[in-house]
Amino acid sequence: MPVDIAFAHHDFALLYDSFNRHGADGDFYLRLAGTPCRILDIGCGTGSMALRFAENGHSVTGVDPAPGMLAVARAKPNPNSVTWVEGQGHDFSLGTRFDLIIMTGHVFQVFLDDAETIAVLANARRHLATGGRLVFESRNPLAQAWEGWTKDQTLEQTEIAGIGPVEVFYEVRNVSGEFVTFDAIFTLKATAETKASPSTLRFASRQTIARQLAEAGFSQVEWLGDWDGGPFYPESLEIITVARA
16 A cells, blocks of 8 residues: 555645545445444544544544554544554454445545555455445546646645644646546645645546456445445446445
8 A cells, every 4th residue: 555745744644634524425434334333444544534433432443554644643632542553455454353344535546556456455355244344435537536636626725733824736747547646735824835745546447446346355346426325327426335245
């Protein structure tokens, strides 16, 4: 699981956390778990979803390879309500099985080749309890979301405690087949300091994801296309996957 600069270092992780909030997607994931259950958040990042699940009484474990992200998570209120594990998605071993495993925030798209993607999915399957579900989302490549990743369309500013006003925008550097490389460019307004974090994401098709799931051992897959739980259509913005072993 690659670790981008924005995720590896505490200062970038803090900037990332300040601009990335769960909205309808977070509500969708919370609705997946009714009565208290065991939840594993792969690629938990700064812990936003993991902590929300814990607040609802669930037993939650968050796994992420980036120490900077986990440091931000552990600095949030009630951090001990979640078990935090620093580890790669393809090879962590927890000795526990989970009723619900999630990958949120389009983290599925950071896996850039089939071998790693299938290894992550297979490892998730090994950690599923009987009847458990793996749920994640990926942007539908047919919607070409990256076309809106320009300064004019993504520029925003927020106030960060201890830093002051910070501005961010996203700018695409290259599109090659399924792969989109872009920069997140942060400007600390008080000092005019600029920090750029490059990232590459894979925009896999639903057919590709279905093949990867099958190779990882999943036999039952439901496809959704929006955060209200509606079915997937070719024009859907999201490919939301609900998989059972």
